[in-house]
Amino acid sequence: xxxxxxxxxxxxxxxxxxxxxxxxxxxxxxxxxxxxxxxxxxxxxxxxxxxxxxxxxxxxxxxxxxxxxxxxxxxxxxxxxxxxxxxxxxxxxxxxxxxxxxxxxxx
Amino acid sequence: xxxxxxxxxxxxxxxxxxxxxxxxxxxxxxxxxxxxxxxxxxxxxxxxxxxxxxxxxxxxxxxxxxxxxxxxxxxxxxxxxxxxxxxxxxxxxxxxxxxxxxxxxxxxxxxxxxxxxxx
Numbered sequence: 043x044x045x046x047x048x049x050x051x052x053x054x055x056x057x058x059x060x061x062x063x064x065x066x067x068x069x070x071x072x073x074x075x076x077x078x079x080x081x082x083x084x085x086x087x088x089x090x091x092x093x094x095x096x097x098x099x100x101x102x103x104x105x106x107x108x109x110x111x112x113x114x115x116x117x118x119x120x121x122x123x124x125x126x127x128x129x130x131x132x133x134x135x136x137x138x139x140x141x142x143x144x145x146x147x148x149x
Numbered sequence: 150x151x152x153x154x155x156x157x158x159x160x161x162x163x164x165x166x167x168x169x170x171x172x173x174x175x176x177x178x179x180x181x182x183x184x185x186x187x188x189x190x191x192x193x194x195x196x197x198x199x200x201x202x203x204x205x206x207x208x209x210x211x212x213x214x215x216x217x218x219x220x221x222x223x224x225x226x227x228x229x230x231x232x233x234x235x236x237x238x239x240x241x242x243x244x245x246x247x248x249x250x251x252x253x254x255x256x257x258x259x260x261x262x263x264x265x266x267x268x
Contacts, residue, residue: 043212077254079196086245086258087188087196098256130196137212138198138253 044069044133046141054149061118063144065131070111072135078107078116081143082127090129091116121146151176153246153259161240161266167233171246171259179204179224184252187220187231189242190261197242198253202229209252236266 045068055061065076074094079087089098091107094114104119118125126148131141157169171185178185186201200210200220210218219232233240243263247255 075251077251081190081196086247086261088258089249089254089256092251092254132196132198132253134252134254137209140196140198143195 044071044136044139046131046133046139048129048131048141048144050144051142052145052147054147055121056149057121057123059121061116061121061125061146063116063118063129063131063146065109065114065116065141067112067114067133071114071133074110075133075135076107076109076114077132077134078105079130079132080125080127081130087130118146151248151257153248153257155244155246155259155262157262157264159263159265161236161264162268163237163266164235167231167236167240167264167266169231169244169246169262169264170228171230172228173248174227177224178222178227178229183248183250184254185220185222185229186247186249186253186255187244188247188253189244191239191242199231199233199244201252238266240264241266 047066049064078091081087095107106117128143128145152174154172161167184201187199202208202220222229243261245261247258249255
């Protein structure tokens with residue numbers, strides 16, 4: 043099983059600031075099959091990024107993904123009020139596993 | 150526009166079988182090259198992938214749940230289902246069904262349904 047470790051656990055930022063979220067895998071992710079989800083309380087997860095860097099339909103371009111192998115990053119260029127949420131990375135190159143999540147909270 | 154809706158009992162007794170259905174509207178479950186997936190979120194914890202089935206056939210399950218899980222597709226009813234047997238309190242969670250181009254990679258999710266395992 044590939045273990046995904048996300049850091050930081052909590053990110054305290056203000057609207058307009060840049061957010062950088064990390065996801066590190068215990069072994070190389072096949073085909074860079076790494077996705078990012080956003081989840082707000084009481085809501086279903088929302089797919090943001092798939093295959094490391096491809097934005098899902100309707101996702102604003104302030105969200106971007108990068109990385110390869112074992113190290114991946116989600117960047118939110120300028121935080122909007124609606125971006126404060128929990129973010130999960132997911133690897134699906136082998137049997138899918140999620141990271142434990144990073145909470146982006148308002149500072 | 151594809152929409153998904155979970156349904157099933159909100160309370161299941163320990164050792165019994167959890168059964169959920171995901172109704173698909175706005176599209177046909179058999180005509181798309183999609184994966185139909187289930188994930189869950191236990192209270193206070195993160196997301197966990199349960200299993201996925203490809204519309205063309207073939208199922209994939211979380212190894213930690215594989216012995217207890219079945220995901221199936223009913224094309225006549227345009228829905229897919231989850232069965233998890235021998236449940237314990239650890240299976241208490243919000244369960245989500247989803248559809249997309251990859252295993253656990255879903256562009257569309259249902260709203261989720263809370264299932265509590267308790268006597």
